[in-house]
Amino acid sequence: GNSVTQMEGPVTLSEEAFLTINCTYTATGYPSLFWYVQYPGEGLQLLLKATKADDKGSNKGFEATYRKETTSFHLEKGSVQVSDSAVYFCALKHNAGNMLTFGGGTRLMVKP
């Protein structure tokens, strides 16, 4: 079946540090890949997505590239801010279905 694995958190960084949150997936065919962000006490917001191999999704300084050869979709940001502190979820959606499969989430804490 489909599955998503994320690095366990929390990830603690100082402001302006470089961020990488690893995400790998298992799926047949060609899924679409998503990153969602959840701020404390709120629902999920779509951060970025990629729908085919080698696509790069980007938004608000965050980027992730769909790597089919390594089945990965790692999230990166060059310079994090305190306001980026949140939980980040990697997810996939299979071509043949309409359900999202989520990773367990990675909590990011950015200190001033």
Next chain:
Amino acid sequence: DGGITQSPKYLFRKEGQNVTLSCEQNLNHDAMYWYRQDPGQGLRLIYYSQIVNDFQKGDIAEGYSVSREKKESFPLTVTSAQKNPTAFYLCASSEETSAVATQYFGPGTRLLVL
């Protein structure tokens, strides 16, 4: 402003009681979804609906029921058969159900058992 609303924000349930969580969207989306989130974990799908008057079980449907009588509404009932209902419940919708369609989420309802 278009979006998804969930109510209430907090809900308390007594033992043996059924409770209903509301989810409304004005995005004109065909598909709607209910997820459960437990502390420190990812989301798990409870039920989804691709079109009015139709819905399907997700991975953890036992102890829950839904209806889809209107396109904009997809209420979730947590029945007394759900023995561990304490969680954060998230509703989502998408324009259609292809792999590229984005799901948009509501703000969530936190359910607590008294």
